[in-house]
Amino acid sequence: MPECILPFRGPGILPVLILLMPRETPFTFSFPSPAEAITALLAHITPVDAAPIPLEQAAGRILAADVRSDRPSPPVDVSAMDGFALRLADIAAPDFPIAGEVRIGCEPPVLPLNACLRIVTGGAIPPGADIVVKREDTTEHAQRLAISPAAKSRLRSGEFIRRSGENLAAGSLVVSAGTPITPSVASALAAFGIAAPSAYRRVNIVVLTTGDELVSFNDTPTRWQLRDSNSIALRALLSPIPFVDCRHLHIRDDQSAMSDAIANALTSADALLLTGGVSMGHRDFVADALAANDVRTLFHGLPQRPGKPILGGITSDGRPVLALPGNPVSVMVTARRIAVPAILARAGAGGGTALQSQAPSQLQLTNPDAKPIDLWWHRPVRLTAPGHAELIDSKSSGDIAGAARADGFVELPPQATGPGPWPFYPWGF
Ligand code: AMP
Ligand code: MG
16 A cells, blocks of 8 residues: 555544534643743753863853953053053153163063153053053154153043053953853953863754655655755754754654654754644644653643644753744744754753843834734744834745745734834844
C-alpha cells in the first residue's frame, strides 16, 4: 500500500461526535498573554555551565561572573592633552624654561620650580605640576615656553589633568554577569587584565521538524508535498547568535519515531525546538511524544495569532522545549517572541541583553486598520521611517512570502486597534 493511503477505519459514532463538537478552539489557555507565558517558562530554565575562555575568543559570548577593576582608571593622574605640565602658582612669569620631557609609559621626573615639562596625552603628571597647558596655547623659543595671554586668563587648577580613578576606582564593578561580550565589553576586560573571563558555554539547539508532507528544500516536491522552510527559518534566526549551535532533523508523523527522535535529541540539546504536529489533528503526536519523554508541559495553547497551539515545556533539569505550530509564519513569530528568550535564558543571557532587550522598541503604524480580534495579534510590518512601520498584507500564517516583505512584527493586545505605538520584534538580530 502506498504510504499516502491510509486504511479507512469504517463509520461508527466518531463522525457524529465530531459534528457535535463545539467549533470554538479546544485550547484552554494556561496564561492570558505571551508575556506571562514567557515569564513562567524563564523561571524554570537553568543556564548552561560556565568556564574561563581566552579573551581573544570571547567576542559575543555571555559573561558568567561579575568583572571588577583590578586598579583605578586611569591608574595615575595623566595629561588629557599634548602640551606642557607646570605649576599654576608659577604662571605669572612671562616665559618658562622647558626643563625636559615626561616619557609616556614611564615614571615622570619631578617638575623643577619655575619651569615646565613637555607631556603628551596619557603621560603621567609629574610631581609638583597641577596644570597642563595644551600645545596650541603656547609658543616655543630657544627652549623657553610662552603661554598666550588669553589661555593664561582661563587656566584653573587641575586643567587638562585626568585624575587617578576618575573613570572607575579599584575594585569597582566593570560589567555584570549576563552581559554579552560586545566590542566595548571586550575592550574593558582587556583594560582591566581579564585575560580569560568566565563565560557560559555555547548552547546546542536541536530543531526537529515534523510532517509527512515535507521534503528538503533541496528536493523537488510532488504537487502534494511542500518544501521544509521552517528548519531554514530557525537556522537563519538562531545561527547569527554568537553562542548558538544549531542542528536539524526531520521526523515523520509517527508517534514512536517522534518519541525516539526527541529522546535522542535530549541527550545533547540545551534547548529543543519542534515545528508542526502540535495542534489538534489526529496525526499531531508531538505533545504525547514529549510527555513520553518526561517533558513537563507549562502551556499548550496561548491566546495569540498566529501560533495559538504552541506548547512550552521544560525538562526536569531545566532545559526549555518549545513545540511551534508548523505554519511558516507561526514558526517565525513564536520562535522570535517565545523561543529566543528561552534560548537566551538557557545561554545565561536571560536578564535582558543587547540581543534581547527587555523593553522592545515601540512603533507607530502608518496604515492601521480597524480589525480587533480577541487574541494577542502579531502582525507583520515593514519599517518605513524611524519609529514608524506599515502593516504588510499577509494572507495567513502560511503566507511566508508576505512575511518575507516584513522586517518583523508588532504585538497588539486583544481588541486593540489603531496606530499604537506597539512593541516591535524584528525577525532577526
Ligand atoms: P502542522 O502544525 O503540522 O499542522 O502544520 C501546519 C501547516 O504548516 C501545514 O500546512 C504544514 O504543511 C505546514 N508546515 C509544517 N511544517 C512545515 C515546515 N517545516 N516547512 C514548511 N511548512 C510546514
Ligand atoms: Mg504536521
